[in-house]
Amino acid sequence: MITAAADGSALGNPGPAGWAWYVDDANWAAGGWPHATNNQGELKAVLELFRATAHLDDDLLVQCDSQYVINCITKWMPGWKRKGWRKADGNPVLNVDLLQELDAALAGRRYRFEWVRGHVGHELNEAADVRARAVAEAFRRGGDIPVGPGWTGTGTLAALEPSPEPAAALVDPEASAVPELELGDDALFDLDEAATAWHTLTLELSTEEHERLVVRARAEGVSPEDFLRGLI
Incomplete structure (x- = not known):
């Protein structure tokens, strides 16, 4: 909006x-x-x-x-x-x-x-x-x-840009694996609902980050919003 x-x-x-x-x-x-x-x-x-x-x-x-x-x-x-x-x-x-x-x-x-x-x-x-x-x-x-x-x-209008993907060098090879989530009755997300419902996500990005998003989206021939959805 x-x-x-x-x-x-x-x-x-x-x-x-x-x-x-x-x-x-x-x-x-x-x-x-x-x-x-x-x-x-x-x-x-x-x-x-x-x-x-x-x-x-x-x-x-x-x-x-x-x-x-x-x-x-x-x-x-x-x-x-x-x-x-x-x-x-x-x-x-x-x-x-x-x-x-x-x-x-x-x-x-x-x-x-x-x-x-x-x-x-x-x-x-x-x-x-x-x-x-x-x-x-x-x-x-x-x-x-x-x-x-x-x-x-x-300016401040443009679609929001995600943070850059972490470089491989930033990954700690000795870090333990992340355990799988066990979804119970008190789960934060209902997977069946998430598969069929739309959700709104708001991000705050710098002007530099936004400009990078626009450049990458144009290179793919899509809107910034669709480019973000593709990343997700």
């Missing part, structure tokens, strides 16, 4: 505005407008996140501090669509252009949203907020817009 934060910022609301999504320092993007609202920035951040990851098959966890955005996507959009993008009172839905683009971008994707409180030190949310505000400030001052690297697929 990819975990990302999406945020918007508008100075004056409306005013110079920015949006940003952030996964890590190697994977983030930002942009904005000379004049827009905070809600437009929040929606655009989510839209661009889904567009940037459209080629991936990963689940996506989107962290937002905007309940407006979360409710639009998870609660209100189906009803608005049925009513021709009008609210219950018959008035047009605000920001309908962004919402329609989001509706198309979400089709077929596996995702969920998580509300996080803004400006309380949440790491990903703060990173997205800083970048969105930097864009708004750049529009206000007429400076360069910090657009970010976009999606690179590098």
Whole structure:
């Protein structure tokens, strides 16, 4: 699963505005407008996140501090669509252009949203907020817009790499053989269940280890995940 934060910022609301999504320092993007609202920035951040990851098959966890955005996507959009993008009172839905683009971008994707409180030190949310505000400030001052690297697929995202296999010289020839496990009623693993069930294993690897995994997987013509399964 990819975990990302999406945020918007508008100075004056409306005013110079920015949006940003952030996964890590190697994977983030930002942009904005000379004049827009905070809600437009929040929606655009989510839209661009889904567009940037459209080629991936990963689940996506989107962290937002905007309940407006979360409710639009998870609660209100189906009803608005049925009513021709009008609210219950018959008035047009605000920001309908962004919402329609989001509706198309979400089709077929596996995702969920998580509300996080803004400006309380949440790491990903703060990173997205800083970048969105930097864009708004750049529009206000007429400076360069910090657009970010976009999606690179590098950094802390990549599939995890196993530790290198021990060299033969590290094996103690005088070490006694490891005794066979005797599985009783209190066994840690049920072998019949293990043969038919999926299990999740999480590893923490260094950047160097990850890079070695990617190189070896590419040499075999498989994904890093499939390469790891083959090793197991």
